[in-house]
Amino acid sequence: MSDRIAHRFARPELLERALRHRSAGTPHNERLEFLGDALVNLIVAEALYERWPQADEGALTRARAELVRESSLATIARTLELGPRLTLGPGEMKTGGHRRDSILADAVEAIVGAIHLDAGFEACRAIVLPWFEPALAALPPPNKVGKDAKTRLQEWLQGRQHPLPVYALLSEEGQEHARTFHVSCTLAQPALVTEGSGSSRRAAEQVAAEAALDCIERMRREAATGR
Template identity: 80%
Template sequence: MRSDGVLNAFAGHEFAEPALLRQALTHRSAGSPHNERLEFLGDALVSQFVAEVLYRCWPGADEGALTRARAELVRESALAGIARTLDIGPKLVLGPGEMKTGGHRRDSILADAVEALVAAIYLDAGFDACRAAVLPWFEPLLAALPAPNKVGKDAKTRLQEWLQGRQHPLPVYALLHEGGEDHARVFRIRCTLATPALCTEGEGSSRRAAEQQAAEAALKEIEA
């Protein structure tokens, strides 16, 4: 922040053109210039940076695994998580309506702002500087990815494949509880395996979500 109140440094980059940073953080609800055009450019840049790092880090992965991994890293919730790490929300410029409804916390707005910020850094400092500034944002997400052959597969699918690969019986899912108000349903599911003998439970706002949680718990037990 300069002494005149203009924000000119953010996320490790000092902007030669602070107007680019302000535009990147301005939602269309606040008027023009807003960040939609920057978001378009940033989306392409993020995809390229992530594709390159996956290509280098996973030399044995096929195209399908690389594509699924890239989709995991650049999806809305992942970018919104980066935005929260960077503390972008409080710095967003929003219109009165979006401010009233908590737009600075909404995943879609936060993810768009990350892409716009990437484009702003690129336009301000060039490709190499942008790449150097942005790739560290994705390092924790990259480190948290499962093995290439597991990326993009949900817990139920991974559990089924693990069991089938060893010719074990498939899991049985049973509903233990369903309750709550219409707008806040709660489901509890039990996942039972015959081999290895194991029972786990999961809870979620839908039956599918609860089954996924129970399957994830079973996988963790197996891997442990």
């Protein structure tokens, strides 16, 4: 495990705790997750600040949000093969908690916190930053980093004081390494339900949100033309 994350722990109990979900009892990884969340945001923010010297605060903020969101961290967890190594309670084991994005993302943050406590910030940054390199390299140019569909939909609804959308998982299928998630997006005003599919729940929600925005735009055009 230490080889996979490129760090040999002087205090192995930190790694053990980082991989222990609260469902397995105490001690668990929530305090390490709290610390790791702040460290991940700092490491990614610093990397973006250095790589994009001309980018404004808005572009930097949106890019950081993209890199540290739950599904992005879960992808890192799968690359590090954390799922099978998690310590979960019986209920989470039975429901496949080792595959859940939220649990995997929390484990990544907890491990970052554990590395920091074990070796200090400089070593932590040197180990953790390469985990984000593929996603950093895949980012569009700063001037093309835009708000995602879920954010745009939420802002449109909030601007009109409408209730926020409700996303629900309809189904998931496929092998663990190639799963497909199907979700719905329900709006109260305008009354609307759309669906989306993707390789993660987050990706599927984005598709469903984009579909909702398309429907709203179509309704707006039809109302404008009196159809």
